[in-house]
Amino acid sequence: MQTRVDKDIHTPKSTAVVIAITIIAALGGLLFGYDTGIIGVALLGLSKHFIMTNSIQQIVTGAIVFGALFGCLGTGPISDQFGRRYVIIFVAIVFAIGSIASAYSPSIEFLIASRFLLGLSAGSSTQIIPVYIAEVAPPQHRGKMVVLFQFMIVFGITVAYFSGFVLGDHWRSMFALGVVPAIILLIGMFFLPESPRWLVMKHREAKAMAILEKIRGSSTVARIEMEEIEKVANQPQGTWKDLAQPWIRPAVVVGASISMFSQITGNNALIYYAPTILTRAGFSHDAAVLGTGASTVLLVVMTVIGSIMVDKIGRRSYLLWTIPGSIVALIIMGYLFMGAGPQTDLGKILIVVCLAAYMMLNCGGFGVCIWLINSEIYPLFVRGKGASLGAFSHWIFDLLITLTTLSLVTALGATYTFWLYALISIVALLFIIFLIPETKGKTLEEIEFDLKQNRFYAFQHKRT
Template identity: 35%
Template sequence: MKANKNLIFILGALGGLLYGYDNGVISGALLFIHDDIPLNSFTEGLVVASMLVGAIIGSGGSGPLSDRIGRRRLVLMIAVIYIVGSLILAVSQNMPMLVAGRLIIGLAVGGSMATVPVYLSEMAPTAYRGSLGSLNQLMITLGILAAYLVNYAFADIEGWRWMLGLAVVPSVILLIGIAFMPESPRWLLENRSEQAARDVMKITFNDETEINTEIKEMKEISAISESTWSILKSPWLRPTLVIGCVFALFQQIIGINAIIFYAPTIFSKAGLGEATSILGTVGIGTINVIVTIVAVFIADKIARKKLLITGNIGMVASLLVMAILIWTIGITSSAAIIIVCLSLFIVFFGLTWGPILWVMLPEMFPMRARGAATGLATLVLNIGTLIVAQLFPVLNSALSTEWVFLIFAVIGVFAMIFVIKYLPETRGRSLEEIEYDLRERTLGTEPKQIK
């Protein structure tokens, strides 16, 4: 039983690994694509951004779809889309094929970002929801590290097709694995039967009393006669929906994707060679995985908001130190400093903002609109990623590097103020308790209390 439970969460989070891999792999592949397919600064940005455009479409459409057909079926479809996109990238002969492959991959990326956190959150017992929800971010970091390792392995032969095409392997594993995974109990209660929900919860919950309590709370929420659309447009959800979208946007524009997408470019600007630059990203990816593993163990032990604020302080400090030192001694003399500061940034992000966003987004939204609302928030997240991917090369060319990092530091300060003032605390509370509190805290809504 325990092995089955672990397998459910690991395979359920595998979509995050693919998201991380396809995000990280392009940074190394771009160094060699030019030899076979000529790209200028505009078309290079288009290749990077096309995945993000697809992700915006995928995350926006997958939320309502997951509420309609179920989390598991949608992940199955996402795995197929990953496979198709990866194969197209591996055999690309021109820029339009690259863009098409990245766009298709983006549809899967957006879908997995919106669906996987919801699936994990709805499968997990309350006491372990933070840790199990953090598995999505852990898989993302493993995917990024795998991409960096593959980039380094194929750098000598300039094998960018292998770099992009190897995403097929985890895609096939996800396709096979998810076929044997159960559906979310909350979706089953809404769309099938109470017994179907109980059967799944018996796999992931250890306590029959806890199952009974959560089933009771789910039924009380389910008894409120509202459709997904009526909840999404209701005045009582609107403030939380805005907070969730802003939260997701901040996670991306805080600077992490500038590092993930363009770390080799930053290292090259600091005077490192191509192979050394890629090796530097492997080090950053390794640190990201290690600290995210730590985050899995602390996510349910420390308040979510306290973790986020601590992360903001650390990330801003890292960026400020790096900016000041580059300004005083110059970027070509700062390679070691840049590696250390970027690594510290990754440490604080990986412990806090990286995993906690994916834990909190599905926690914040009501059961009947959880997929759609999380999808909308991840749509905004992908817009933030697109903005960073498109603007960072422009800023890095127009401004000196220290000013670019200073801009991200200022954004980090605003993100911390946002967390302190607006973000709710969700640790240690069932999803239904959070939903009742959300309804009661908003104007004109006084539902029955959970007994």
């Protein structure tokens, strides 16, 4: 397992092909980001159109997350059976249908059902698209290429907030805009190749080799990579029970846990509810939306930085640089909400600054790494199901946070809610220090070899 592809042999043409594949596939992230982010603005208009309690607002917001739970679990086995490419095409179709249904919802019940449908496709995209990109990307560029999916997510969230600001209370138009990237993704996927690793798993080596030659730009490089893939692909397709095998279990622990921490440290809670929390603290409607929108712009910038850094300093090191700062931002933000909340313009400005810092460092830290790590760490024969499990962990804890945030703020107050998220973030930091492995620069087959050799966790690498 020491065979390594020459990192400098890829041609400009082959690199361009891989980049084109990555950009088109990552449009699923834009859809995911837009449809999850737009609800934060749409709630302000929906509450004027429908009678909505805290519970109803949380259910409308959480419907997409609930649907995602089913989407991410079902996608893994389906993509292992029928291929990564066809599943992404189906995801685009469901996105388009869900967006149209949401826009024309005659009632809250219909809207909830429509957002559940959107959730099916959102959950599927978080499982299948990072896996697809990871399986076609060269090892030395895999980080930035998979992270493009996360960039599209935060870009979609930013587009959602500023579209919402322009459209005001026109929530139907907000939902309808989701159709545009869905159609682009659908058309684009008809021109993209299947994952060569999936083709090898299905004993279609000739076609896999042809695709590898095209995306690597060299038959020599393609042949070396093909040999590595065949070493790990010659085993039956895995089952859910295989994820419980002792040698695979560390990957399950890392994948599911990092997805969990990305949610219970509060980032999606603020993406979904920041405008609502800020208006309750005395911000105007426009100021709350623009303040949150400005924070997401900085998050986009941080995601670009992260996409470069994960391949330069590594996934684990990047998290160790970002998460401590997000803890400080949460502590300060909690302090600023003490008592009746910010009473001066300076206090309100500081809250927006802390919100932006938190989003940049937490969302820009976990968000950059969770889909990347979950697409890398599982053995090929269970990669689809393993990535599904990681996505399920993300969505189940996202649902928990979505259904409790407003109630938690009402019960504890914003101050203690933010401090609770800070405490959980400290636990997450300890997890990163001791357990998250460094996968920078390794082929997917080398990562699988580390699992088999019982040197996967961070503390195990320090020992060996």
